[in-house]
Amino acid sequence: MTMKKDTGKELMTNWRWWMVVLLFVATTVNYMDRQVLSLTWKDFIAPEFHWTDNDYGTITAFFSIIYAICMLFAGKFVDWMGTKKGYLWAIGVWSFGAVIHAACGWATMHIEGYESVQAMAAVEAGSAAALGIASVSVWLFLAARAILALGEAGNFPAAIKTTAEYFPKKDRAFATSIFNAGASVGALVAPATIPLLAQFFKDKGIGGGWEMAFIIIGALGFIWMGFWVLMYDKPQKSKHVNQAELAYIEQDEDEPKASDAAAETKSIPFLKCFTYRQTWSFIAGKFFTDGVWWFYLFWAPAYFSDQFGYKSSSGMGMALIVTLYAIVTVISIFGGYLPKYFVEKKNMHPYSGRMLAMLIFAFFPLFALFAQPMGQYSAWWPAIIIGLAGAGHQAWSANLFSTVGDMFPKSAIATITGIGGMAGGIGSFLINKGAGWLFTYSENAGAAFSFLGFEAKEAGYMIVFCICAVAYIIAWAVMKALVPKYSKIEE
DSSP states (O other), X not given: OOOOEEOSSSEEOOHHHHHHHHHHHHHHHHHHHHHHHHHHIIIIIHHHHTOOHHHHHHHHHXXXXXXXXXXXXXXXXXXXXXXXXXXXXXXXXXXXXXXXXXXXXXXXXXXXXXXXXXXXXXXXXXXXXXXXXHHHHHHHHHHHHHHHHHXXXXXXXXXXXXXXXXXXXXXXXXXXXXXXXXXXXXXXXXXXXXXXXXXXHHHTTSTTSHHHHHHHHHHHHHHHHHHHHHHOOOTTTOTTOOHHHHHHHTOOTTSOXXXXXXXXXXXXXXXXXXXXXXXXXXXXXXXXXXXXXXXXXXXXXXXXXXXXXXXXXXXXXXXXXXXXXXHHHHHHHHHHHHHXXXXXXXXXXXXXXXXXXXXXXXXXXXXXXXXXXXXXXXXXXXXXXXXXXXXXXXXXXXXXXXXXXXXXXXXXXXXXXXXXXXXXXXXXXXXXXXXXXXXXXXXXXXXXXXXXXXXXXXXXXXXXXXXXXXXXXXXXXXXXXXXXXXXXOOO
16 A cells, blocks of 8 residues: 555555555445354354244345335435544444344343243244244344444445545446455455354353354444544545545546535435436346345355255355355456456446446356256355355446446435445345245245255245346346436536
């Protein structure tokens, strides 16, 4: 980050890349907080509370719909509050929400009248007592997930707004792909740490172990807040950004300069945002695809446990998840560089280059069609295949986010990002709730339920993989139909 570039007048600072580092860390923490539940529910939480797949599906779906609702307003909140304060509020709330999960077990014990975790776990499966424990614990986790969703809704609107403030159009997808890789890194680090944390504290007799995992990971967000306060300011106000770097940031001729106060304060009315085809294009891109990523994020640990018997706390279980997200991380960064290549080397317009890159990466999720068939030979094949499909999503997502900055003024970027995030949350709600119901139903139906040669729960997974595979091609076609060529909103 200390590299400097000779502009002919003065050496250009590179403070914008330190902003990317901050966004990367925030996104990593964001996804680690989300992952704690997915990595602990099957092996640690479910035995205590007698959860079924449907119970877990309900919790993940509820998180998605609350996230969607909050996203609708989070972007407008960030635009109104400002990037610095808006981001602080977001990560503060979601970190509190992450930590408060730890109290759900204690509260369930006292509400249901049990003296210990072991006493709850010992209740006969399927009994009225077990159903009571499951019901109370699910409601408590729903409350904790609601707080988490409220805060996390602000992450991407604030992050995308920051990249638009600090980068010209040609660099935004690349910058976004780097910080968005935090989602993959978070998902990569999480399985290598969270199950071990849970198991360590369980062996120490501290609750069920999973509680401390929520507390420790949640606390990371509070540490990040200190760095954000010290390091962030708008580029024209930052003491770390010199005139050469500011000129580089403001190189786009069709955008107002960062120093133009009028441009900074001018905003599009909230309801008017819905009158633009560009808004609906972004909505479509998020609605059809976000649920796919969240399905992989929330269900991959359970998939390897269900289909292959590898628990998230086992060495093989962790190796499979780490491999999956290592593939996602490496390939997804290239996805942000591709439109930069099209613009600089092929002289394409940033929006055209971005849409071409998105079309290329829309084909990557088709690999998901082979996850279940190849799983008959080895668990490594689904890990690799889902990793490729997930990489396609992250590369797609980096470019999708950047289309907002291409076509909307900076004052509206967080708002539009939030609206699209709402659509993505609705899509995630549908796929996660549907998957939870489908997996419980197919497991109970056994051999009577079949699809493409697979039976029972395997058939359920195959159905969801098929949906995930074609979602991106559909999304790209809808986006292209709504906005066939570059068209900037002028306000």
